[in-house]
Structures are given as structure tokens and as C-alpha cells.
Amino acid sequence: MGTRDAEQADAGQGAVSGEAGTASQPAQAHVTARAGAEFSAPHAGTLAPPAGASGSSPDAASSAGAASNPAAAIAAVAALGDGEEGRALLQEFRDAFSHLNDETFITAELLPRQAAALAALRRRCGLVGKARWAPGQLHASVTPQELALIEQMREQLETAQPPLLTSPQDAAYVTDLMLLRYVRARDHHLDKAMHMFAHSLVWRRTHTPWAMSNPATATNKNSSDARIVGYDTQGRVVVYSSFARSVERTPEHVKLNTTCLMEKATLCVNAGSPGSVVWVNHFGGRHKNGFGWRDANPAFALGAIDVFSNHYPECLATMIIVDPPAVFFGLWKLVHPLLPEKTAKKGDFIHSHADNSAKFNALFGRELAAYITQLIQQDAQ
Template sequence: MSGRVGDLSPKQVEALEKLREAVKDILTPSHDEHCLLRWLRAREFDVKKTETMMRNDVVWRQQVGADTIIEDWAVPEVVEKYYTGGLFGQDKEGALLWIDPFGHIDLKGICRSVKKRDIIKSKIHLLETIYRKFAQLTKEQGRQVDQIVIVFDLEKFGRRHLWKPGADLFCEMVELFEDHYPETQKTCFVINAPTIFPVVYNIVKPFLNEGTAKKVHVLGSNYKDVLKKYIDADQLPIHWGGTACDDNGDPKCSSKICFGGEVPESYYLKMQSSESLNFKEVLVKRGSTVQLDFDIKVAGSGLRWQFTTEGFDLGFGVYRRTENGVRQKAGDMEEVIPTQRVNSHMVPEDGFYTCTEPGVYVLRFDNTYSWARSKQVLYSVEVLVPDDTGATKVWKEVGQADAAIVNGTDT
């Protein structure tokens, strides 16, 4: 049985009912039978694992603001102009078609122009857009539309694409796709694969579940004929063997499919002068962390930070102590902003958080994953407190003179 509506075994029907009961407190109108079965298929109808996955997703969606990201957040211009790919048509069964000439992407240029978190956020924005498109087409066409067919064109893909920060970013986005948009991919066709493709696939494959990995098909030189078995010619650009083109005759349909290209240096983010921002310096030792403590006494105060590292990336997160006066492990503190690795060696990392309640807030630099290199960090932190009118003002001078700095291993 496929595990889809209308094609369920008795055990699958039972699992569906058990899951519906187990997660009834988090169900929304979007959690119809098709949706619940999608989550179940992702965990091979293991109800416990599926429940855990769905509950983790609820927390994640709140953290990233996924439900309103389309209205609340704009994709950075450099990502819109230079991150490859685009939606184009549907396959013969109605699945949306995503064509990605990934071999043309300049990941290093993009990563020098926008923060890693915003690149990831742009992919969440894209996936939420696709899911709204699913709902629209399902209603308009009278059939269930809830998957995409991906065509990865690796023409011009080379060793420059094996750049580690870029590869790590791509794997992180694959993991996000698997964890929060499961069973969305119907199939993936890889075309014009270079000789180094097996190396690339071995990097990505650990982040794919077994079911997704089986949907990846590497096509040979006859790929145009294969694609047309699954996709009608008028739903496929001429460049990939179909008959569709832009109004101006462009066979690549570049108005809908971004071909990337080299990112101009004018987009690159520049670090402000460390002297003008009164930067402080701290060494995060290999296999270790540094915690910067701020005692926030006024609810509604804000923490604003900027930092950069020399040569290598770094983990960063914000926490709130549950026990004052004692160094705590990350797992023992309240997680405010989850720790994630940031490319602070490429672009300055900055952020702001409003402290909704008093307490000791911890800015945590995490280098526990690196046993070979210590990391030098230049940082600046401001604490802002609301005044009587509800506005904010600088409470302490820029810098870290009032922060307790604790260096050690907490994992």
C-alpha cells in the first residue's frame, strides 16, 4: 500500500487514527488526512516517532515564524537575483516542477553578501510559498497537489562548489526540508552530472532519509526523453527538452528560473570599524565555549550584538539562566535563540532580542565541534532598556565591561 488516501492497509488506517488522537492538541485545519499521512510516511507509520516529529515542528515553526513569514519578511535582493532555481509547470500527475540549474550558483558570493540565517530563512519562505500554491491548485484543479518534482541541472558544476561552508549550508537546508516538509519531494532528477557527483552525493546522502534517497535518479545524456515521460512538453522549457519559452523567446525561461551567476562584490557585506563600535576581543578555545552574562533587571530590555571571527565559523546562541550565580550547561538553561553555526568569518553576525522578563541572559559562543582550532572573536554588545514612553535608550555603554565572561566546556 502507498500510504496515501484511498490506498491504506488496515495497519496504516489504525496508525492514522492513533496519530490523530495523540496530536489532537496541536492539530490545525491544515492537518487534514493527506497531511497526517505525509508525516506518517516520513516515519514509516511509526506513530511515536511521527508524534515527536510533529511536535518538534510546531516548536520550530513558532521559533522561525513560518506561518507568517511570507507577510512579515522579504527575501534579500541578492538571494532573489542569484540563488538558482524556479517553479515551472506541473508533471503529468499534477506535482509542481522545480528546475534548478545549480551548477551556475555562486554560493561563496551569496554567503559573503547575506547572513547564513537569512539564506535559510529564504528557503523557508520559498517552501511556505510552495505550500500555499499546493492549496490553491488543489482547490482549482480538483485533485490533490502536494508534491514537487525537482530537476537539478549540474552543468558547470565543479570543484569550486565543494567549498565547505557552502556544502554545510546546503546540507543544513536539506535537513530542514526533511524534518519540516516531509514527503514533499515526489522525485528528483539529476542531469548533466559531472564526474565528481558521487563525492557530492556522499556528502548530502546522510541527511536524506531512506525513502527520499530512493527518489533521486541520475539521468544520462538522454535525459530530455526521460523528462518528457513524466512531464508534458508544454510544461517544460525548450532548454530541457520541452516546448515552453518566455514571451521574448528565451528557451531557458529565465523570467521564472534563476540561473544565478557570479555575485557582484557590491553586494558583499562589510564589517564596520572595530574602533568605531568599541569592539572587545575574546578567544574561544578549541572544544570549548565562552559565555557572556548580562543581568537584565528591567522586563522589555533589549540585547543587541554584532561579532566577527577570524578565519573560521562559530556556533552562537542566546540563553537565560535558570539558576543565577552558577555556570550552567546549555541544556540546563532556557533556550532563547538556539545555537547554530554562523559564517561570522565571512559576514558580520548581528542580532537583537527583547528580554520579556528579567534574569541573567547568556550570549554563548560555541566552539565545541572544533578540536583543532581556537577562534578569535571581535564582539560588541549593547543593552537597551525601555523608558517611560515605551521607547528604548542605551542603558550601558557599547562594549562588554559589565558582562561576566566565563570560558570553559559545558557539553
């Protein structure tokens, strides 16, 4: 499995090469401020994140430990839809994260309005952005064995010779949540997890995914549709994307959008959350512009394998695939054997004309379930 992952990641690097740093000028200036040369190198034995490059949310450092009950804070998000003020807060959050807004386009970083909307949501609900190294903020499902493994992995990364962490961005990537993902992806085999993590470090240095953007979505709002829309009942980030509303959907565009959203989702993780993403992907099988023969390219699936399996392991909780057309299943049959079994099982196929209310209410809560159902119905027309 490890060998195949590395081969697929190496093959997929060309698809992303050259995409970093393509943001429009205002966003690029923001990226430079976050990842500029002024940062000092990390110190072995500390892995202290350089200011502004922590990989956690902007307000995580100041609010760490502020919420005494993460579960109650996560539940409070679902309850926001019960009041007018709460609904307005949720609407601002979604507007801020939608590339359809004139101020916003698909980026890996948090744009100013997005950072403000996220901070407002956290303040209202008592959420705490996941601190970079605070094992006590991890989800309750984490076992003592896993805590020991990520501590061992951290120690090995700190003391490796020659050094594995050669830049501030390398050090910023070493978080308890990130190491936990790699440990779980390799079934708690420390050596395999270390090998996989080192491979991702090389990929990240080459492609700088934290600075990626899709500038086409700044000039053409119909170029792509992929956005964060909220949190589910477990506190997991929820992403919605639509083929029906995307004009440019080459494998390169899809992979770029996916990478941007996975980077941004990591910045939105809160204390107590599992830290993974629930992705609703509308294939638009009933829409004239939905997924069709022109999209039946194995490169779509291979790109997803590269992103999710190699560089964002255990970041995807489930992929809800809406209205997959017949041609999709031909592609699925082709690539299914290439997927790790755990990844293949994360696909959940539904139809827009079915009654999904019970499933959606349980997964998303009433307000977000209604919002996603509305998006699905619009994109099924």
C-alpha cells in the same frame, strides 16, 4: 532515526533563526494579515482553521468539491500547451512565480499575482485546491490503514494534555495531507509520527516558516534562482532552481529558499495530487558559475536533511540533479550515510547534453518538458 532527526533539526535551527519576518514592507503587511493576533485560539475537538490561516490555497474553501474528476483536471493542465490561450495562461503562471519578475521575490506566502495566476489555472482546468481536512481529496494511493492512522493522530492532537496546539498556526498545520506525510515518514508507527510532528510544531513556532522570505531576491534578481514552474503529469508541484544563476548561495540562503518553496508548494497542492514536489536542481557543472569547490560545504547537505527529513517529510517526490560536477560527488559520498535510505533514493542524476526527452515527456508532459529543457540548456551555457 528519530533521535538523529531531532539532533539535526536542533543543530539546524540557528541557520534559520532570524530569517522570518525579513520580507520587504508590502509583503510583510500581507503576512501580518494572514497570521495576525486577531485570530482566536483553536477549539479542542474541532481544529477548525482560523480564517486566512488554513494552510491551504486561497480559493480552496470556496471550490472544495467543485471538481468531480480530479484526475481529468490534473490531465487538463498538461493539455494546456496545445492551444494559444492555454500557453498564455501557463506563461502568466510562470511569470507570476518567477522572482525575476519585478513584482515577485522568493517568499513562503502566495503573493497577490501568484494567487491570481493559481486561481486562473484552477478555474481553467477544473482543479480544486486541496481542502484542509478532506480525506476523499487525497491521492488514490492512500490506504484504509493510513486513513485510520491520520484520524487517530488528529484525535490525539486535539485531546493532548497539556495541549500541543497552542496557536492558530499550530491548528492550521494539522491537515490530513500533512499528517499522512508524517505517518509515512515514520513507517506507519503512530507514536513516532506524533513525536516527529510535535518536534516540527516547536520548530515552526520558533521560525515561523510560513512568513519567511528572501528579500535579497527583491533587490538583486541574480541573488538566487528557485521557483515553481508548474505541475507534472501526476499533479505534483514542480520546482526549478539553479546554482549557475545564483550569486548568493551560502548554506543559509539555500536553506531559506528551500523552506520558502516547500511552504509555497503546499499552498499550491490540488485535490487528487500526491501532494509532493518534483524538484529540478541545476548544479551547473558545465557553467563557469556552477557548483564548485566554494560550494563543497557539508552544511548544504545538512541543511537539506534538516528541511526535508525533519520538517517536510515525504514532501519530496524526487530531486533531479542536473550536471553535478566531480566535486559534488565528493560531498555526496560524505553525506550519503547521513540520509535516510528513502531520501537518498530520491536523487536522479542527469546531464544537460543527454537526450532527456523521453523521461521528461513522461514525467512533465510535452509542454513543461520543453520549458524545463530550455531552462536547463540556458543554464548549461
